Amino acid sequence: MELTGQVAVVRGEEELWARTAHLFATATDVACAANDLNTWARSRHPPTPPRVVGMRVRKIYRPSVLLDPNSARHVTEVNALGADVRITPDELNETIILDRRLAILAGETSGGVRNYSVIPLPDVVAGVMSLFEAAWRGATELAVYDAQTAELRELAPRVLELLGTGCKDETAARSLGLGVRTYRRRVAELMAALGAGSRFQAGVRARELGLV
Amino acid sequence: MELTGQVAVVRGEEELWARTAHLFATATDVACAANDLNTWARSRHPPTPPRVVGMRVRKIYRPSVLLDPNSARHVTEVNALGADVRITPDELNETIILDRRLAILAGETSGGVRNYSVIPLPDVVAGVMSLFEAAWRGATELAVYDAQTAELRELAPRVLELLGTGCKDETAARSLGLGVRTYRRRVAELMAALGAGSRFQAGVRARELGLV
């Protein structure tokens, strides 16, 4: 770990947890933004098991977490444990803010390990916090989003599979018993959920999430 | 391992090598077809380290192995060790034929492990062999193909990166200092090399190969 002023840059999640575990253990206000579950979750040290009733845990995810059944289940569980979960279509940098006093920002990945900046500076944390609040306000409650996209998740696996075969929309639509217009609606929703601006990008993202 | 007539179905490569290692050790004529290097190579037991001079080793790969620098290097090494390597744009089932007497065909993958059919039946092996020969004749010598696609591999990383950002061809072409026509030529070549029929599929394949 190297020091840059008062900002500590740690390499890899191992080191991050080692350094901040005690803070997570006592935090009562956790704000977290993540694009997928690979960054904060599934690690050795789950950052936010919300046990205490008085604490407030807020998490913002991208819609794509709802497409992967495993991720969706995990998010639902976290939500059931008392965390407030919202969904946003925007691209967010992985961020955690503890008790409005410490900000952790994920940075570049080099050689498989990601850098994390641990920032205790009050002004910086306040600025990051206000951005988080804005993103939070703009995001959709998990339950609401979940209801909106229920039927999409129903069809998503088959749509992805058909896209993965490289066949034309016409063919794929018929094979699903849908009109081409409706099929394309599904694809568009899927791409929005994946945050992809092109089908190539959607393919990459889908593969990253293990959906194909 | 279960037995089906005289055809043995083994689950996973471990078991396959355990059962066939002695055959690989003595084989003098090895024919192998593979879509990528994940199936036969990189395993605990490299199936074909061609040491003896009298033996003949033939391998058919898909063009995509040349896109991944690591794979490309591995293939080149194998080639330098005396194996005949050819490239085909066709989709081939993973296949190994030993001494024209034993065929090994890769089958379905279930739960992460793949099934392999080990076939000693002479008629079946002869049939598979003739198909392999046909594919072999239709494939291109590695050196030739390599020369043809040298400049593609030069540009491929950047093209893939741009595709991965989801930007339009116009934008991507400019950012590479190419005409749109040329950029699209590169994309088309890339898709052919990946065996993809759509950009979505290309995205999936590219991600599978770790190229993005």
Next chain:
DNA sequence: CTCGGATCGGCAACTTCCTGCCGGCCGTGG
């Protein structure tokens, strides 16, 4: 110098994809 081959990039025709619009169908609630 000239020829042959290769690449580039503009043009154009075509296919595929994207999306707003709208009419039709269906279930809900007044």
Next chain:
DNA sequence: CCACGGCCGGCAGGAAGTTGCCGATCCGAG
């Protein structure tokens, strides 16, 4: 029963991608 809202799918117009063609340019060989 009817109004309303949601979803479906055809249509149409436009955007994006695909491909053959061709002239311009750039070597390297003869």
